[in-house]
Amino acid sequence: MTEPTGTCDAENCSLHFHSSHSTVALPEAGEPKSIEQQNNGSGPPTSEGVLADKDGRGKGENGAVIDNPVVKDKGFGRIVRNFTPSWFIITMSTGVVSIQLHQLPYNGSGLQIISTIFFVLNLVLFLLFTFISCLRYFMYPRIFPAVLKHPHQSLFLATFPVGLATIVNMIVLVCVPVWGHGMAILAWVLWWIVTVLALTTCFHLTYVIMSNKRSDLAEMTALYFIPIVSVVIAATTGGLVAGALRNPNHKLWTLTISYILWGIGSPLSWVILSIYFLRLTVHEPLKREVIVSLLLPVGPLSLSGFSIITLGKVAERLFPITHSLPRVAKAGDVFYIVGVLMGLILWGFSIVWFMIAVVMIATAGGFPFNMGWWGFIFPVGVFTLLTISIGEELESRFFKVLSCVLTGICVIMWLVIAARTAWRSITGKMFFAPCLGTDLFQKKQRPVKQHRFFRSAKEAV
Numbered sequence: 001m002t003e004p005t006g007t008c009d010a011e012n013c014s015l016h017f018h019s020s021h022s023t024v025a026l027p028e029a030g031e032p033k034s035i036e037q038q039n040n041g042s043g044p045p046t047s048e049g050v051l052a053d054k055d056g057r058g059k060g061e062n063g064a065v066i067d068n069p070v071v072k073d074k075g076f077g078r079i080v081r082n083f084t085p086s087w088f089i090i091t092m093s094t095g096v097v098s099i100q101l102h103q104l105p106y107n108g109s110g111l112q113i114i115s116t117i118f119f120v121l122n123l124v125l126f127l128l129f130t131f132i133s134c135l136r137y138f139m140y141p142r143i144f145p146a147v148l149k150h151p152h153q154s155l156f157l158a159t160f161p162v163g164l165a166t167i168v169n170m171i172v173l174v175c176v177p178v179w180g181h182g183m184a185i186l187a188w189v190l191w192w193i194v195t196v197l198a199l200t201t202c203f204h205l206t207y208v209i210m211s212n213k214r215s216d217l218a219e220m221t222a223l224y225f226i227p228i229v230s231v232v233i234a235a236t237t238g239g240l241v242a243g244a245l246r247n248p249n250h251k252l253w254t255l256t257i258s259y260i261l262w263g264i265g266s267p268l269s270w271v272i273l274s275i276y277f278l279r280l281t282v283h284e285p286l287k288r289e290v291i292v293s294l295l296l297p298v299g300p301l302s303l304s305g306f307s308i309i310t311l312g313k314v315a316e317r318l319f320p321i322t323h324s325l326p327r328v329a330k331a332g333d334v335f336y337i338v339g340v341l342m343g344l345i346l347w348g349f350s351i352v353w354f355m356i357a358v359v360m361i362a363t364a365g366g367f368p369f370n371m372g373w374w375g376f377i378f379p380v381g382v383f384t385l386l387t388i389s390i391g392e393e394l395e396s397r398f399f400k401v402l403s404c405v406l407t408g409i410c411v412i413m414w415l416v417i418a419a420r421t422a423w424r425s426i427t428g429k430m431f432f433a434p435c436l437g438t439d440l441f442q443k444k445q446r447p448v449k450q451h452r453f454f455r456s457a458k459e460a461v
Contacts (some may be wrong), residue, residue: 080136082431085147087129088159089374090421094122095166096381097414100407102173103388105400119170126163151208158205158227161197162378165233168194172240184244188254191234191241195261198230202264220279222293224272225300229378231265232303234258239310242318252322255314262307269300291364292372294357298350298379305346306386309393312339340393347386354383369424373417381410 098118101111137144147153168190175183205227238258242251276297280286286294312335319325319332328334384406391399424430 077139078428079431080132080139081143083129083132083136084153085133085156085159086153086371087133088126088156088163089371089378090418091122091126091129091163092159092166093374093377093381093414093417094118094125095163095170096378096385097407097410098122098170099166099173100381100384100388100403100410102170103385104404104407105388105391106404115170116174119167119174122163122170123167126167129163130160148204152221152223154204154208155201155223155226158198158201158230161194161201161230162226162233164190164197165194165230165237168237169240172237172244176244181244181246184241184246187241188245188250191237191254194230194237195234195257198227198234198261199264201227202231202268217275217279218283220275222276222296224276225269225296228265228269228272229299229303231261232269232300232307235261235265236303236307236310239307239314242314248318248322251314251318252324255311255318258307258311262304262311265300266304266307269297269304273297273301285360285364291361291367292375294360295354295376295379297353298357298383301346301350301353302379302383302386305343305350306382306389308339308346309343309386309389310339312336315339340390343386343390343393347383347390350383350386369420371421371430373420377410377413377417380406380413384410 101115171187235258242254315335316332325331387403
């Protein structure tokens with residue numbers, strides 16, 4: 001297979017969403033040349049923008065000879081180095097499908113078994129991806145700081161707590177009824193971990209936006225919704241976990257913090273949504289390589305509705321026990337009614353973005369397969385969960401049937417995308433991080449060297 005060049009060809013990039021201008025920006029006067037301009041000497045180009053000789057070694061900025069991991073790494077080593085955080089989108093999508101199948105209104109033992117299979121598969125994938133990611137950052141310690149500073153790749157770190165949250169939800173729904181309160185305590189501990197990670201990634205989003213100034217609104221990307229989703233799903237998970245705990249005080253604290261998380265994530269998603277809507281209306285349409293990102297705004301909107309309904313149901317049962325808000329008669333009922341009302345409003349708002357995304361995707365023509373295709377499933381999945389909740393609370397056959405149809409669509413999409421991902425993984429095309437050596441605007445970054453322990457092992461061999 002031909003080794004990739006140092007520049008990012010968005011059409012063939014398998015691991016990233018791209019902003020509409022991320023691959024066409026030209027260097028200003030006095031700025032470093034792009035990697036393609038730097039790789040104009042003999043030998044194959046490296047991902048760091050240095051010249052490599054036939055032995056796969058290159059010269060850095062100071063003339064020192066360094067290893068070229070792209071050229072020399074083969075097999076599992078190449079997989080590890082090119083394993084970006086965006087792979088956790090797979091666990092997000094697999095997890096939401098398992099929850100959908102478990103919560104369907106017209107259910108049966110067969111669907112419950114399939115739901116459990118998806119849950120176990122999601123758990124295995126999550127552990128595998130976590131292991132490879134940790135190995136990547138240990139073997140190449142300079143990659144993690146580079147990811148944190150990258151205006152786009154840093155946002156994908158939020159997919160980790162989102163994927164973990166889907167596992168915690170299924171622990172509450174599947175494991176607690178079978179193995180008892182011990183699994184509820186495990187879910188509670190994991191929920192605290194999800195909460196810390198979600199808040200960290202969400203606040204890091206603010207830093208990324210403010211520290212990477214944008215001169216053009218067209219560079220605005222829907223990836224900003226991913227860290228926000230992590231906070232909102234932490235609120236949703238908190239509602240489910242609170243319902244499984246036995247201690248009323250633990251329930252109340254978990255519920256209160258979950259409402260605070262909802263207050264952090266949901267309004268922030270509306271702010272980002274306003275900016276993103278302005279970008280779509282005043283600038284040219286998105287490139288076909290990133291057209292799938294149009295569905296991402298559906299995620300935080302639908303998840304906010306599903307979350308507020310879940311929290312309201314817990315408040316309705318818990319407040320009379322804990323005597324919360326004693327000056328308000330039936331305060332729990334008020335929280336429940338407001339939750340259902342907000343859920344309906346957000347369901348309607350989600351429909352608007354859902355239709356915008358469907359129309360623009362349908363009229364965009366063909367677009368290349370990449371990791372972004374997994375972004376189809378999660379937004380539709382959480383919209384389905386909101387539809388299921390509304391159908392249950394209103395006892396509406398329309399919402400119940402619609403949720404079954406949407407779940408079937410998600411399962412079909414999952415099977416198709418998973419098959420294509422597996423095939424491209426076998427051929428090695430999915431393990432390709434061409435943007436590793438540059439920032440968003442193709443400016444050269446410091447070379448990413450391998451950990452000295454692994455370099456010494458290679459030299460010994």
